[in-house]
Amino acid sequence: xxxxxxxxxxxxxxxxxxxxxxxxxxxxxxxxxxxxxxxxxxxxxxxxxxxxxxxxxxxxxxxxxxxxxxxxxxxxxxxxxxxxxxxxxxxxxxxxxxxxxxxxxxxxxxxxxxxxxxxxxxxxxxxxxxxxxxxxxxxxxxxxxxxxxxxxxxxxxxxxxxxxxxxxxxxxxxxxxxxxxxxxxxxxxxxxxxxxxxxxxxxxxxxxxxxxxxxxxxxxxxxxxxxxxxxxxxxxxxxxxxxxxxxxxxxxxxxxxxxxxxxxxxxxxxxxxxxxxxxxxxxxxxxxxxxxxxxx
Amino acid sequence: xxxxxxxxxxxxxxxxxxxxxxxxxxxxxxxxxxxxxxxxxxxxxxxxxxxxxxxxxxxxxxxxxxxxxxxxxxxxxxxxxxxxxxxxxxxxxxxxxxxxxxxxxxxxxxxxxxxxxxxxxxxxxxxxxxxxxxxxxx
Numbered sequence: 001x002x003x004x005x006x007x008x009x010x011x012x013x014x015x016x017x018x019x020x021x022x023x024x025x026x027x028x029x030x031x032x033x034x035x036x037x038x039x040x041x042x043x044x045x046x047x048x049x050x051x052x053x054x055x056x057x058x059x060x061x062x063x064x065x066x067x068x069x070x071x072x073x074x075x076x077x078x079x080x081x082x083x084x085x086x087x088x089x090x091x092x093x094x095x096x097x098x099x100x101x102x103x104x105x106x107x108x109x110x111x112x113x114x115x116x117x118x119x120x121x122x123x124x125x126x127x128x129x130x131x132x133x134x135x136x137x138x139x140x141x142x143x144x145x146x147x148x149x150x151x152x153x154x155x156x157x158x159x160x161x162x163x164x165x166x167x168x169x170x171x172x173x174x175x176x177x178x179x180x181x182x183x184x185x186x187x188x189x190x191x192x193x194x195x196x197x198x199x200x201x202x203x204x205x206x207x208x209x210x211x212x213x214x215x216x217x218x219x220x221x222x223x224x225x226x227x228x229x230x231x232x233x234x235x236x237x238x239x240x241x242x243x244x245x246x247x248x249x250x251x252x253x254x255x256x257x258x259x260x261x262x263x264x265x266x267x268x269x270x271x272x273x274x275x276x277x278x279x280x281x282x283x284x285x286x287x288x289x290x291x292x293x294x295x296x
Numbered sequence: 297x298x299x300x301x302x303x304x305x306x307x308x309x310x311x312x313x314x315x316x317x318x319x320x321x322x323x324x325x326x327x328x329x330x331x332x333x334x335x336x337x338x339x340x341x342x343x344x345x346x347x348x349x350x351x352x353x354x355x356x357x358x359x360x361x362x363x364x365x366x367x368x369x370x371x372x373x374x375x376x377x378x379x380x381x382x383x384x385x386x387x388x389x390x391x392x393x394x395x396x397x398x399x400x401x402x403x404x405x406x407x408x409x410x411x412x413x414x415x416x417x418x419x420x421x422x423x424x425x426x427x428x429x430x431x432x433x434x
Contacts, residue, residue: 169345170345173342173348177337177341177348178338192345195345195347215310218308222308275399
């Protein structure tokens with residue numbers, strides 16, 4: 001059973017279409033990353049996914065059930081790390097943990113204490129006194145304590161420094177190693193996502209423009225640098241077959257990002273061989289989403 | 297071992313392949329002697345900040361290839377007689393890196409002779425140091 005199935009998810013705010021018939025599937029045990037610039041529709045998608053918002057059209061199946069109808073029961077099996085963890089500021093972490101423990105059938109109280117200790121956050125601290133990094137860490141500890149079948153992380157490392165970010169990722173890695181939990185994560189930390197996710201999707205202006213295994217994605221994208229000057233309107237013939245997604249004229253020649261790199265198709269006549277380099281996920285993301293400002 | 301394994305996001309190879317070839321490389325040049333205990337999947341994943349499934353895949357392939365051996369309850373070790381890296385992949389990698397070096401040398405305006413003598417010197421320093429710089433500092 002696939003833990004997440006979205007079918008034709010559509011959300012409108014007045015005239016603006018925030019999500020335009022988005023369908024995607026997250027397989028059991030996958031680490032699925034949803035990327036998109038601000039305003040691309042990520043937050044609307046996450047709210048619909050968790051049953052916090054009713055889509056104008058489409059369906060969300062969470063752990064095989066309709067999230068809108070069975071939200072309360074479903075959320076016992078889903079760990080959520082929200083973008084901005086919000087809990088009563090005067091409650092201590094121990095009080096919050098005790099409160100949460102009654103909502104979950106299998107609550108690992110010792111696990112919460114152990115994680116807080118690892119993070120160096122005392123359990124008798126009121127939530128409102130925590131730093132942003134500590135709030136994210138506490139939120140992670142609570143999300144994992146319910147022994148979830150699915151973890152939903154909404155930009156968990158946004159605004160965190162390198163140390164806090166590493167701590168959050170280490171807990172995630174530990175959870176993956178121990179339980180193989182399915183993970184759905186949105187993030188601006190593309191370098192981090194690149195190392196963790198096995199599947200990547202990109203939202204752009206409410207539409208899913210990419211949904212692919214990380215490995216095949218990295219395999220097909222390349223940057224090519226042709227040391228040739230082209231006259232306006234002229235095209236580099238070897239580029240066209242490789243599906244260029246971004247082409248820029250530089251002083252020394254042209255630089256292109258291609259989506260279907262194939263070494264064999266680069267042979268043949270041309271004005272000097274291109275230099276080929278692999279791209280990081282961040283560079284692929286920019287090539288796919290950066291060329292025009294998104295409507296907000 | 298963790299200090300010697302690096303993941304490069306600009307490398308065209310998938311991460312599991314980088315680990316697989318990285319371990320093969322460390323074993324081949326003696327930095328990881330036969331019988332060495334390698335880090336657990338969990339520890340290496342935390343160390344490199346990557347998905348444990350990726351480490352698992354690399355370890356599985358290394359075990360299948362006879363480079364690593366699993367001793368139940370004890371952990372994963374470098375095999376007593378690890379096989380050399382497979383010929384076709386080895387040749388491909390050699391050629392790829394040689395092209396990279398040659399083009400860098402040409403870009404910097406080095407002559408063929410200068411490039412070759414620089415390579416000779418680098419090779420020499422490698423065999424003199426026996427990889428101590430990277431591999432044995434645990």
